[in-house]
Amino acid sequence: MPARQGVSATFAFLRKRSRIGLRRSSGSVVTALQMTVCAVGAYAFAEEVLGHEGPLFAATSSMIALGFSRDPRLRRVLEVALGCTLGIAVGDVLLTFFGTGLWQAALVLFASILLARFLDSGTIFTMQLGLQSLLVVLLPAPDGGPFTRSLDAIVGGLFALLITMLLPRDPRHEPKTDVRGLLGELSDVLRESAAALRNSDSTRAWHALVRARASQSRLDSLTTSMRSAEEVARISPAYRRHRDELGSLRRAVGFIDLAIRNSRVFSRRLTSVINHAAMSDEAVSALSQALDDAADGVDVLSRALSGQDSTERGLNLRQARIELADVAIQLHPGPLHIKRLEGEGLVLLLRPLVVDLLEATGLSHEDASGYLPRL
Incomplete structure (x- = not known):
């Protein structure tokens, strides 16, 4: 029996390595x-x-x-x-x-x-x-x-x-792949934070914080691939036409970086709020739904920034802007049924995160922050 398990584990390892090697070779x-x-x-x-x-x-x-x-x-x-x-x-x-x-x-x-x-x-x-x-x-x-x-x-x-x-490779491929992975991590952080709040699970909120911190390696990889892509677009006649698109992507990456940093602060604070049971059931339901909606907007933003077709990219950017704006207009303690200071602090931390994401869609800071209700 142990020998059969060892053979099975060996074959599973070889299959996994073969798949990885084939993907890397292709x-x-x-x-x-x-x-x-x-x-x-x-x-x-x-x-x-x-x-x-x-x-x-x-x-x-x-x-x-x-x-x-x-x-x-x-x-x-x-x-x-x-x-x-x-x-x-x-x-x-x-x-x-x-x-x-x-x-x-x-x-x-x-x-x-x-x-x-x-x-x-x-x-x-x-x-x-x-x-x-x-x-x-x-x-x-x-x-x-x-x-x-x-x-x-x-x-x-x-x-x-x-x-x-x-004869360069398409300079947009690597940064767009990295953006998709980075925004996927941010979406998962928001969804895990929502689930932690909904289930009063501070451990899960801590896991969201760990995931947000671990995304730094993806961000570093994205920064490197952006520099490489811009260099190729500058010197290659075949891809010089993509310089404006890469410039817009670089601008969006700067705001995504800020959003991820804010997600770390939010997740850390969320752990404390859950431990102190500082929110009512009604407030928990409203804020967790806002987090899920923000994650949906991040998913649409990911499709927009990683897409190759300019028409589809524009449509996804507008859709992401609409979904994130719908989240922004709710970020006030009143509509979210939040009455205690700890919960109000969470809302204050979530507001700049959503503004950063709106700016990543191409809005100016004034237009993005204009969606937030006055406090």
Whole structure:
């Protein structure tokens, strides 16, 4: 019996890993194709046009420059291209003066790392400069002379830049995927807060707070993908037309960030309110329903900001604006049947959260806050 359970668990693990691996591979087809075209193209150019024999540094520098990192692509490409080129050049210079050997390799590596740290704080730049200079000293010199490899690295870097400009992935894909995930987390936080209030479950309210805090990693990922997308849209002729859309998305992301921060404060306060039984049944029902309605509005906002079709996106933005405005106009202790100070504090915390979400739909602060009833 234990052996059968072990085999079953192993097969379940392998199935899960296979599904994850297949999904990861299918999502990397375009990038893999770009890297292949870039590396082979750089190698062929250095070999056929420049006449270099076995220009491996042209292929490796271009392939490393593209990579699978989520860092801004233009910065990464420039860091790697310059790091590779400068590292090979440093190695070639020191090779010319000191020759090859282990102590020469140690000297080159030490000097290259210090030079890289002097020029730039990026870890990618430092690693590439040090690695390439070390390889130059350890590998035999090519027939074309010591600086042939430096020219190969320049070719690889230029090909990586060319691929980044002319054949980029759609820059909107990653930030829109990240926005959908982030707003999904915010919607879950609001729904869990509503359920915690409805069931007088302070533990569940604490779980909502933990979830809201854990969303910071998604927000950091979104910030990175937004920077990368804007860089690609700036330099790529194919996607320059999306700059306004990405600018609007960046503006919305700023307000979503504020809404998530407010959700953390709200969830933390909700735990205390539940523990002190500070609200009547009528108030609990009204406020929990407002939270559920706000979560519904967040779901519509998610579809709007992550959608590709401009017409559908506009319709969803208007729908999100309507649903969130309906929540905003209720946020007064009177309509929510709240009579004690603790409950009033919850309403005061929820008001700026809903205003932030309304601003994420494209409203100005004055128009968004105008939906709130006067206190």
